[in-house]
Amino acid sequence: PHDTPAHKRILIKLSGEALMGDDAFGINQAVIGRIVGEIAEVARMGVQVAVVIGGGNIFRGMAGGAVGMDRATADYMGMLATVMNALALADAMNKTGLTARVMSAISIDQVVEPYVRPKALQYLEEGKAVVFAAGTGNPFFTTDTAAALRGAEIGAELVLKATKVDGVYSADPRKDAQATRYARLSFDEAMTKNLGIMDATAFALCRDQKLPIKVFSIFKPGALKAVVMGADEGTLVHV
Ligand code: UDP
Numbered sequence: 754p755h756d757t758p759a760h761k762r763i764l765i766k767l768s769g770e771a772l773m774g775d776d777a778f779g780i781n782q783a784v785i786g787r788i789v790g791e792i793a794e795v796a797r798m799g800v801q802v803a804v805v806i807g808g809g810n811i812f813r814g815m816a817g818g819a820v821g822m823d824r825a826t827a828d829y830m831g832m833l834a835t836v837m838n839a840l841a842l843a844d845a846m847n848k849t850g851l852t853a854r855v856m857s858a859i860s861i862d863q864v865v866e867p868y869v870r871p872k873a874l875q876y877l878e879e880g881k882a883v884v885f886a887a888g889t890g891n892p893f894f895t896t897d898t899a900a901a902l903r904g905a906e907i908g909a910e911l912v913l914k915a916t917k918v919d920g921v922y923s924a925d926p927r928k929d930a931q932a933t934r935y936a937r938l939s940f941d942e943a944m945t946k947n948l949g950i951m952d953a954t955a956f957a958l959c960r961d962q963k964l965p966i967k968v969f970s971i972f973k974p975g976a977l978k979a980v981v982m983g984a985d986e987g988t989l990v991h992v
Contacts, residue, residue, distance in 0.1 A: 759983030762801040762877060764909035765792065766900035766951075769810035769838055771915055771971055779810060780841050789845040791977045792882065796851050800981050801877040803907055805885045805900040806842055808834030814892065828892030832859055835896060839865070839886035846882050853882040858890030858899070870906055877907065897951040901958035912964055913980060914951060915971035920988035921948055937989045950990060959990075966990040 767788065774784035796802050811834035812827075813819060819827035839855045846853035854876050856868040865886060866872075876883050888899040897914075904912040921943075924932040940960040943950055950956065950968055959966055969976050969987030979986035 756982075758795070758798050758800045758981050760800060760910045760981055762803070762907065762909050763795075763911050763913055763981065764803045764805065764900060764904040764907065765913045765915060765971075765977075766805050766897060767807065767842075767915050767971065768896070769807035769834065771807075771917075772838055772841070773810040780838065782841075782845070785841060785845045788971055789842070789849055789851070791971065791974070793846065793849045793851040794978055795981045796880070796882060798978075798981065799880075801880070803873070803877060803883045803885060803903065803909065804842065805888075805896055805903055806835050806838045807896040808832070808838060808888075810834075811837060825892040828894075829859075832887040832890070832892075835888055836861065836865060836886045839884045843882075843884050846884075851882050852880070853884055855884045855886050858885070858887040873903075873907060883907075894954065895952050897955035898958065901951070901955040901962075901964065904964055905958065905962040909964070911980075912959060912966045913977070914966055914968045916968055917970060917972060919970040919973050919976060919986070921950060921968050921990075935988045936985055937991060940990060940992060943990050960992065963992045965992070 772780050774781035808831050812830050814828035814831040843853035843855045855865040857865045858868050860867050873883050885903050888896045900912055920934040922932040922934050926932040967980050967987050967989050969980050976986050
């Protein structure tokens with residue numbers, strides 16, 4: 754661990770489900786408040802923070818209400834769901850004093866500004882949090898892939914994959930008391946062990962770009978800060 758942040762610019766991938774807490778659906782403000790508190794803390798330390806937000810708490814192109822629909826149409830609905838989450842997240846950020854900007858991969862200009870890479874970089878340099886909405890803007894992709902893509906585009910040093918568990922384990926820690934957390938894994942090991950950390954497209958992109966992934970728990974107080982400080986927290990997937 755260092756006494757200053759180990760990273761200057763990070764990209765956090767938050768799933769839509771992270772925003773619903775124990776609810777069955779939608780957005781839970783108390784949960785968003787806690788997540789934003791963790792993010793604001795690292796931003797105050799001078800770390801530039803970008804977030805890619807999912808949409809699974811509202812709509813997914815392959816499940817639930819989408820069954821039987823044309824896949825591309827359903828995926829556009831999923832992307833719109835991420836825009837709603839992005840608005841809620843940025844609203845909560847702005848309330849904590851962390852200035853946030855939402856940028857969308859599909860144009861809905863009256864609602865959010867479009868994603869323009871140099872502008873995103875400018876916001877980050879200014880210390881604003883940037884929330885990337887609408888995934889990659891393309892059907893048949895996921896917000897995990899958007900996280901890898903935007904992470905590479907903005908030159909993030911690390912993609913932080915927020916999960917409910919505090920890292921990648923040898924077995925399900927809720928079912929197996931012998932399960933141990935991997936502190937580090939190479940991309941090759943993670944693929945051989947079929948650990949399913951991110952989907953294959955996202956994983957391949959991070960690997961090609963030599964962009965490390967840290968799996969950590971967004972629900973464990975202080976875990977995000979620990980990761981940013983370079984502590985042995987979560988699981989690092991590296992080249
Ligand atoms: N989606 C898409 N292209 C993208 C990102 C997302 O079509 O680049 C759609 C897709 O239907 C997906 C939904 O948006 O199911 C919500 O995203 P995701 O499942 O990645 O959200 P998460 O699981 O992270 O909440």
